Amino acid sequence: MESQHYLGHQHPLIFNEKQMSNQSEAEAAAIKCSRCGEAMFGPSFSCAEECGFYVHKQCAEAPSEMNHPFHRDHPLCLLPNSPYEGGYICNFCGEEACLSSPLIIQDKHHPHPFTRFWRNFSFTCDACGIDKKGGFRYTCSKCKLLVHKECISLPRVIKFFWHEHPIFHNYFLQLQGEGSSSKSWECVVCLDKVDIGFGSYSCLHCHFIVHVKCARKNEKWFYEIEPEDYKDDNFSDSDACKDSMIVMDRNEDGEATRIKHFSHEHNLMLSDEKINVEDHQYCDGCALSVSLDHPFYYCSQCDFLLHKKCAEFPIRKHLWFHVCPHPTTLVSEKIFKCFGCRYVYNGFAYRFNNEEWFDICLPCVIPDIVKCQGHEHPLYYHFGYDEGNCNACGKKIAYPFKCKVCKFFVHGHCLKLPQKAPHKCDEYLLTLTYHDDNTYSLTHFCDICEQDRDPSLWFYHCAICDISAHLNCVLGKGRYPFMKPGKIYKESDQLHPHPLIFVKKIHYYPECFKCGDSCQNLALECVNSECSYIVHWDCIAPSNLKES
Known part of the structure; x- marks a missing residue:
């Protein structure tokens, strides 16, 4: 070790070849350089009087004045402290420590090194497709790529929660196959167009693409897969x-x-x-x-x-x-x-x-893209959208399926409404209907609740009997539209000595053995024709299996 003085500090400094001898690795990591603020690793200087002053060898040997391509009008002078109250912000990248950024970065997923580009100008990153002025930019001269520093290390393969297959990062997409040039490329998250001349994540098997910024919007949405670990068999259904x-x-x-x-x-x-x-x-x-x-x-x-x-x-x-x-x-x-x-x-x-x-x-x-009989265009899942009302039921929208051509929104659960549904108001099955073409206003009412009906919303209708009804009046509380009749209830032995099957009483209503009321809609009935046992599902069902 040798003792010497350093410009800006009043005490002699001791040179440490690797790490301060009296400090453990963890203790050294907690100590910050008094000049750049980074952790103290590698060759450094420390104060001989142990006043708490530490400085990297690189920082101590930085020239007092230098010419820099970021600012070509004047030389830059090294100052021991910021001349501005409250610290400073770099005019180039908006952060600190620009001069210490490496000249060359070698990423494990790219065959060539990226070299630091010294010009400051607005550009579109080849890796993420975002226009940005300022910040570090690096170039691969062999691949003709210009990218942000942080985009060099983008994961090559990720499993994105929105898609069943892993998706791959590409600097551009090369269109192949007949009709590929006419395909539209919209991000599945934001629904905006993706410029396939720049970086994006896409699927090898499907017409699926997402902006880099959208794929990485939430760290819980994806996890990285090492390219050498990827096999179709491991991730495909x-x-x-x-x-x-x-x-x-x-x-x-x-x-x-x-x-x-x-x-x-x-x-x-x-x-x-x-x-x-x-x-x-x-x-x-x-x-x-x-x-x-x-x-x-x-x-x-x-x-x-x-x-x-x-x-x-x-x-x-x-x-x-x-x-x-x-x-x-x-x-x-x-x-x-x-x-x-x-x-x-x-x-x-x-x-x-x-x-x-x-x-x-x-x-x-x-799927996240669906065709609906009630609309002429494809519908796309729109994550995070919560404005307006559903075009099917009229209720407030949240996380809907959206048409990109017109202002059409619909809940996911409205897309799965049954096409046919029974109700005691009619002897025939009612059909899900998307448009009421009858302009006569007196017909715009519900035949079940006898209240007004909005003709712009979906409804159930019988064309034979000319009966119309609200969605909720046909499928509402206690209707259980997705419980198939005729199936045996496996826990029948806890209620009755004979097997019980699910039934939906539409026109004949025997009394419930539990509550005494007539058994309308879903019930459990004994399969023994000589036994008249019947009970409401709501009377015996666990609370977590009742529809509120």
Whole structure:
């Protein structure tokens, strides 16, 4: 060690080759340089009188005057203290310690080093696509890239909670394939256009893209995946789909016509035009009505029905709206209240970590971009939007699906309303209707509650009987629209000696054995024809399985 004086300090300084000998590594990290304010590591000087003055060797040897490309008009003078009251802000980057930023940065995900660029001008970063003046900029001369310093270390691959596949960072997207140039590229978070000539995150498998700033808006929305650890099989739902069903037969087009599904004991057959489908038949997966308009699988030995799209749901699935790196698991034959829409179901659910409080119904597992029969344009999920009212139900909007072409907003749970629904007011099923073309104002009322009805909102209607009704009057409290009738209640033995099945009494109302009132809507009824036992579901259901 040698003792010497340093400009700006009254005591001699002792040179330390690596680290102060009498300090541990943790203690040294807590000590700050009296000039740059950074932690004391590496060669440094300390005060011989132990007055608490420490300085990096690099800071001590900084020239007293220098010319700098950031300010070409005058030389810069080194001052021991800021001449401004309350400290200073760098005119270049808005922070401190510009002179200590490295000249060259080598990132593990880029094959070439990035070199510091000394000109101060406004530019668009090739990594994030943001225009910004000031701050450090680095260039890769071989790749012709100009980027912010902080963008050099952007993760190459991330798992973004909004999408089922990992997404990759690219400095630009190269359009490939027929029709690719005509595709629109909008960020799924902010819905604004993405300039694919600059950096963004996108999916290798889907038409999915997001701005860098939007993908990293919240640190809970993503986690980094090392490129060498990425494998399609580890992050895709495609293989998991094989676990939900076994294909027994296929037709000439390769479509599965006979399957063995994990949820049912018998083989299932694909529907065709010869199948007779009656009203009041519902899918055992989503509990929505079944019709020949959409293909479905049926059991020839019992009344089990399953939409084709419901049968193809994978056993394990990453939900795009669920901020978690782990997939959910498909379960069947459960009664649950959906964590998303708060309706009670007796169909399939996606469950997280075997926790019953987090069950998601199949209709809620909808993509972030959907087509709706009630609107001509695609609808996009708009995160964080909470202005205006829903065009379906008229209630205040929050986290809606939004049309980018016109001012159309709709709740996610309104998108999953059943197309057909029974009600005692009519002998036929009521159909979900999106527009009331009748301009005669006296027809704009609800036939159930006999109150006025807004013709601009969705409603249920019977064209045969000319009956119209509010959504909530058909599907409101106690209606349980997503509980499939005919299923056996597995805990029947706790209530009655015979098995009980779910029924919905529409036109005949026997008295409830529990409360004595007439059993309208959802109830449990004894399968023994000689036994008249019936009870309201609301009379015996646990509080967490009632619809408020």
